[in-house]
Amino acid sequence: MKINDVSYRSVWVDPDDGWSVRIFDQTRLPWALDILRLTQCGQVAHAIRTMQVRGAPLIGAVAAYGLALALRVDASDTAMERDAAMLAATRPTAVNLGWAIGRMLTRLRLLAPADRVAAAYDEAGRICDEDVIQNEAIGRLGLELIEELHRARGNAAGPVNILTHCNAGWIATVDWGTALAPIYMAHDRGIDVHVWVDETRPRNQGASLTAWELGSHGVPHTVIADNAGGHLMQHGKVDLVIVGTDRVTRNGDVANKIGTYLKALAAADNGVPFWVALPSTTIDWSISDGVREIPIEERASAEVTHISGLTGAGQVETVQLTPQGSGAANPAFDVTPARLVTGLITERGRCSATADGLCDLFPEYV
Numbered sequence: 001m002k003i004n005d006v007s008y009r010s011v012w013v014d015p016d017d018g019w020s021v022r023i024f025d026q027t028r029l030p031w032a033l034d035i036l037r038l039t040q041c042g043q044v045a046h047a048i049r050t051m052q053v054r055g056a057p058l059i060g061a062v063a064a065y066g067l068a069l070a071l072r073v074d075a076s077d078t079a080m081e082r083d084a085a086m087l088a089a090t091r092p093t094a095v096n097l098g099w100a101i102g103r104m105l106t107r108l109r110l111l112a113p114a115d116r117v118a119a120a121y122d123e124a125g126r127i128c129d130e131d132v133i134q135n136e137a138i139g140r141l142g143l144e145l146i147e148e149l150h151r152a153r154g155n156a157a158g159p160v161n162i163l164t165h166c167n168a169g170w171i172a173t174v175d176w177g178t179a180l181a182p183i184y185m186a187h188d189r190g191i192d193v194h195v196w197v198d199e200t201r202p203r204n205q206g207a208s209l210t211a212w213e214l215g216s217h218g219v220p221h222t223v224i225a226d227n228a229g230g231h232l233m234q235h236g237k238v239d240l241v242i243v244g245t246d247r248v249t250r251n252g253d254v255a256n257k258i259g260t261y262l263k264a265l266a267a268a269d270n271g272v273p274f275w276v277a278l279p280s281t282t283i284d285w286s287i288s289d290g291v292r293e294i295p296i297e298e299r300a301s302a303e304v305t306h307i308s309g310l311t312g313a314g315q316v317e318t319v320q321l322t323p324q325g326s327g328a329a330n331p332a333f334d335v336t337p338a339r340l341v342t343g344l345i346t347e348r349g350r351c352s353a354t355a356d357g358l359c360d361l362f363p364e365y366v
C-alpha cells in the first residue's frame with residue numbers, strides 16, 4: 001500500500017544492508033510513522049510481544065525473519081530450536097505464528113548449519129510474498145460480495161455500509177489486509193462504500209490503525225464506540241460485517257479480537273451478513289471446538305485501566321481511566337461459534353463456516 005505516494009509492505013529486509021529487518025512501529029500510529037530496524041531475534045520477539053507488530057499474518061512473517069536473524073548469530077541445531085520456540089511463544093492465539101515458525105523449521109532442519117541463514121531469508125521472503133498473493137485474492141473474492149450487495153440495493157440506495165472490528169488491514173498482514181482488502185478494491189473500483197470502524201478497546205486498533213489506513217487510502221469511514229454496532233444494525237445502518245481472524249478451527253469457529261463475538265450476535269439478531277476473511281495460514285486444522293481449544297491471550301490489565309492519546313500540544317500521553325485499586329481483566333480475543341458466521345472468504349474462494357465448506361476448498365486437509 002502507499003503512504004504519501006511511496007509503496008510499502010509492512011515488513012521488509014533493509015535494501016542497504018541486505019539483512020536487517022524493517023517494520024513500522026504500530027504502537028506509534030496514527031501519531032507518528034516510525035520505521036524500526038530490527039537486528040536481533042530478541043528485538044523481534046519484543047516487537048511482537050509489545051505489539052509494535054501485530055495482526056496474525058504479520059506476526060508470522062516477522063517471526064520468520066526473526067529466526068533468520070537468530071541464525072546469523074548461531075545456526076546450530078540447539079540454538080535454532082531454542083530461538084524458534086521462543087519466537088513461537090511470543091503470542092498464543094494467532095496460529096499463523098506457529099505455522100510460520102513450523103514452515104521455517106521444516107526447511108531448515110534438512111540443511112547443514114552453514115546453509116541455514118540464506119535459506120531462512122529465502123523462506124521468510126516466500127512467506128511474505130505468498131501472504132501478499134493470498135490477501136490480494138481474498139480482496140478480489142470479497143469484492144464480489146460487496147458488488148453483489150451493491151447491485152441488490154441499487155445505486156440510489158447510498159453507500160454500502162460495512163462494519164469492521166479491530167484492524168485486519170494491510171499493516172496486519174504483509175500487504176492488502178484480509179477484511180480490508182475487499183473494501184480497498186471496492187473503493188478503487190468506484191463502488192460507494194462507507195466503513196463503520198469499531199474503536200476496539202482496549203488497545204484501540206480500530207480507532208488508531210484501521211481509521212488511519214482507511215483515511216490514508218481515501219475510504220469514507222466513521223469511528224464508533226465498541227458498543228454502538230448493535231444499535232446501528234437495529235436501524236438498518238449496517239449492510240455487512242467483515243472481520244479478520246487469528247485462528248479458525250476446521251469446523252469454522254473463529255477467534256478474533258475481543259468483542260467480535262458480540263458483533264456476531266448482534267448481526268445474527270438483525271439479519272446482517274457476518275463474513276470472516278482469512279488466508280489459509282490462519283486455519284488450525286488440528287482442532288474443531290474453538291471455545292474450548294483456542295488459547296486466548298490474557299494481556300496486561302494496564303491496557304484496560306489506562307489509555308493513550310495525543311494532547312493538544314502534540315505529545316502522546318497515557319492517562320489512567322479507573323480508580324486506584326480497581327482490578328481489570330484483559331482477555332484479548334474471543335471465539336465466535338461457526339453458527340453465527342455467514343461465511344468465510346479465503347484465497348481459494350468463499351465457503352460456509354463448516355468442515356465441509358473448508359474441506360471443499362482445501363481437499364488436501366480432509
Ligand SMILES: CSC[C@@H](O)[C@@H](O)C(=O)COP(=O)(O)O
Pocket residue numbers: 054055056057094165166167168169172173177178179205243244245246256257332
Ligand atoms: C488480518 S489480521 C486478523 C486479526 O489478526 C485481527 O483482526 C486481530 O484481531 C489482531 O489482533 P492484535 O491483537 O492487534 O494482533
